[in-house]
Amino acid sequence: MSKPKPSPLPPKTVIGGYRVVRKLSAGGFGVVYLATDKDGQQVAIKEYLPSALTSRAPGELVPEVASEKLSLYRLGLKSFFEEGRSLAQISHASVVSVLNFFRENETVYMVMNYLEGATLQDFIVTARDLKKQKVFRESTIRSLFDEILRGLRIVHQHKMLHLDLKPANIFVTNENKAVMLDFGAAREVLNKDGNFTRPMYTPGFAAPEMYRRDSTMGPWTDIYAIGACIYSCMQGYPPNDAPQRLDKDRLGLSLTRMRGVYSDNLIEMVEWCMSLDPLSRPQSVFALQKELGREGERQYTKLSVGEKVRLQFDNVMSDAKKNIMRATRFGPK
């Protein structure tokens, strides 16, 4: 059986002068709590608690770390701390605000502004279940990513990369502000099994260079993820992951289906951001902002009947090809 997850701190626990109200979320690297400060103001607190390296019995405060995992635990802790420190220097409406950082219970806590709303992922799931032709209106997509890009530009100016941009890490507040969360923290050092690794990646949003052991990561790596986020807002689903695309790229085809629904310019922007070659993407957030903010007449190219038929034919053919490939791969030699 797999190891039980370390228990979150129970409600009413006081840490660093803050009182825990309840757990908001528990991921592989830590737990996020809603808490109140001494004035009764609500805050969100993220506790470094990697589930692969720690255990904690219900009601306990200090996480237990097996001696052979201690050095990895400390390394991750240092990285969580560093990340929080860098983030604390950034003050921007689209970047979650870090209010405080403290050590207690032999671990680290990051205190953030408490945001009320839901993640972009929650919105996408709700919208796509309504089965409308469009998941989001183009104007909504443009203004949402205009805000995100303003924040991301500042992040890059601070020599940081996000490296895990995805709808689940973009929060939309009740005042309709888009805020980026979850700046990787311990991820650069640890993976789920507690081994050293490159940053963890999310299929569909991670650029191809994140799967390779070279150092071509840069602003363009986050820009790939932005393209994938915009794609998700159009289609309701994430794009194919980069290795799949390198094998057989169907991005152009699925974007073709969006013609007439979204402007040619938006579709081309997604293709540009999601170029498999890092050098073919916008090299800076600024370059992308210029394109996203372009005013003027938007062109919509509707598909002709002939093109629609062709598209369907291509789909049928590609399914048939897949079936043949499956049959040859698994069939008798």
Ligand SMILES: Nc1ncnc2c1ncn2[C@@H]1O[C@H](COP(=O)(O)OP(=O)(O)O)[C@@H](O)[C@H]1O
């Ligand atoms: N400042 C915050 N205010 C409100 N909710 C938050 C805040 N930070 C995180 N959360 C909630 O906790 C979830 C997980 O946080 P995140 O930083 O993405 O950590 P991880 O994905 O590593 O567990 C978010 O999806 C969000 O629902």
Ligand SMILES: [Mg+2]
């Ligand atoms: Mg997250």
